[in-house]
Amino acid sequence: MVRLDATALHGSLREPVLDSVGFLNEVMSRYPDAISFAPGAPHPDSFADVDLQHYLDRFLDHLVHQDGHTPGQARRLLFEYGPSRGLINALVSDALARDHGITIPPASVVITVGAQEAMFLVLRALFRAAGRDTLAVANPCFVGITGAATLLDIPLVGVAETDDGIDLDGLAAACRDARRAGRPIRACYVGVDFANPGGARMSLPHRAALLELAEREDFLVLEDNAYGFTATGGDELPPLKALPGADRVVHIGTFAKIGFPGARVGYVVADQRVGDGSRLLADALAALKSVVTVNTSPLCQAVIGGMLLTHGGSLAQLGSAKAAIYRRNLAHLTTALDRHLDEARSAGIRWNRPAGGFFVRIDLPVPADAELLEISAAKYGVLWTPMAQFYLGIAGDRQLRLSCSYLDPDRIETGVRRLAAFVEKEVVP
């Protein structure tokens, strides 16, 4: 019987970040009747009306009438391998121009297996082997990016996040320190709108200042745009990639929330020139992708392409009905917290009030750790995510994250009641 020594496997496998999803799934599986505010997964209603055949037909029709394929050729494209860079790149670049004022050539888009693969490819392209270049992230941070960096042995530095996004003085100081230590910051990852998990949203001046800092300190900005679509109509802010200084921005998007996660379709815009200028960073990403996943399923791209076409080629239009679900849920969640946890405020319990996104953060006066989660699940039937797992270093140990995305309003109400009972009995006695 072969037994592999754990220390002989890659070091990332001993890092807690790779276990975080598994840990929550394990707790959830032991308490199937608990109301879980843990998963940041899209609401089931958001894909109740996915009509696969309709979307495929719509996309095939597009291939025939727009791209001049015969129906037979078009159908074959769904089943064959395809270019590593993707099949729906022009649809995505058109939509980005239409919705966000991001004007880039289709050749600078790579279609990826979700935003996750986009992050992974960008990190691999930008960071050399055993290099000392550092990735800066907001602290707390989405585990997908810190996990991918860990898998690639990329050094990380966390910079505190306020409700207005990553702290720019902190980031500037981190740049100076890192340069002095011979570990320059090569790139900085940020979720600009309603970041997972902190809920931060960068104001427009903050966005401009970040891009100025990037120029001054010579780093690239990796912009994750997963939650911007949940902004209230009229309250949308332009993504970094649409602002002056955007040539330093690599823009990452996903169809998991505005389409459906099971398609595993995301994208990255990387229009930076490489070397003599004849190649784009996107070309490098596509080359790397050819030895990671070869290409993103053309079948899945076709479904997403058809969805996009059915919604006027607009990301915003595709996402609008879904955004309404999440705005409704978030309002229910914060209202329920106000109603049921109000008395706990005197004991120092606080929560933030993001104007969009999936997540609310609660500060407790005691550690929100696995032990407390177990009590919450076993005795009160309510689950949440300890925030500490989203932080680099030891921090956030007295915070928890609630996600409103997956639950119905009545479950949110019941869940917050349970949470209030849990807080009253276990946290502030």
Place this chain on the structure above:
Amino acid sequence: MVRLDATALHGSLREPVLDSVGFLNEVMSRYPDAISFAPGAPHPDSFADVDLQHYLDRFLDHLVHQDGHTPGQARRLLFEYGPSRGLINALVSDALARDHGITIPPASVVITVGAQEAMFLVLRALFRAAGRDTLAVANPCFVGITGAATLLDIPLVGVAETDDGIDLDGLAAACRDARRAGRPIRACYVGVDFANPGGARMSLPHRAALLELAEREDFLVLEDNAYGFTATGGDELPPLKALPGADRVVHIGTFAKIGFPGARVGYVVADQRVGDGSRLLADALAALKSVVTVNTSPLCQAVIGGMLLTHGGSLAQLGSAKAAIYRRNLAHLTTALDRHLDEARSAGIRWNRPAGGFFVRIDLPVPADAELLEISAAKYGVLWTPMAQFYLGIAGDRQLRLSCSYLDPDRIETGVRRLAAFVEKEVVP
């Protein structure tokens, strides 16, 4: 305007292996009327009868009747995120037992975005950062594995391949040399049946001897089983994973050839125990996958699962009609070579006669390089793949690879006529 210095990007982007597919696509796009023996892609006829709705319905039915889901729950599984390890693991493990006598628990299977992601994850798990552990590969070798190793900065050593597979004396010597140099061979990648690109097939004694060597020298065997299904009925050989010593084998499979490539569904069997034995290597692979692609599209897994169920849950039955196409094509190709290139034998031109798979290798008396390919394409309208790109180091520069998989018999015949004219005029004058 941001311009990135090419030397500041990851080193793999300067390795030719990442350019090899791009190079061929570029040549093919410039000669659209040429007959191309280059792509190892499945024949279009092999997915002419893919009935997506039928397969989805079949899989949903399975989820309801076998796994006890309600129809609504089952449908939701297609659209949601899913477990990183996959959705159709039990179907795959059942099929491996039924078809190949590989008996492993479903928990040791991870469903991946094609075999490519499986290779990538296995390499990441087994090789430490900046480690000195080495991956041995047959030389010539599939660029997917050498490309993935390059992306992860894993040292490679090539071992000569005969028509009976990787040379075992050479591999034993490589093990000794590597150990002495402090770069022990951690794993060896082999295509056991009709390997891409060399066409080698390991005999049963050779398979047994490889596993004995793996035991003696303490390395793992990464078995790629993409082409075994093309063996003539009755002539199948058991995969390494079904032989004594199989606990050292990580078995990698794909549905690209027996299903369709656009699904991007493959799998890996990794039943090795890790650490105290409570975890499997498959658990480590699933954890790594969670930060590369999160999970394989459940929609695509459902289509493949439905295909498998429709064919009695058997990989062999699913692949049998496709295997007939490739056996027919390969016979056409070798017969046409015998007929049209026979005179060239006197000039030292030789080709191998694999009993299956997609590929035939031709030895030329002159370099089969990009320049010669250009002449072949421009003047004779026929394309092939220079073999040198499949070799580590400088080798194979006088070999070319023909793939029979993508063409119809009449195109194969015409293509070989063109090839014969090219050889007669340009190679043996």
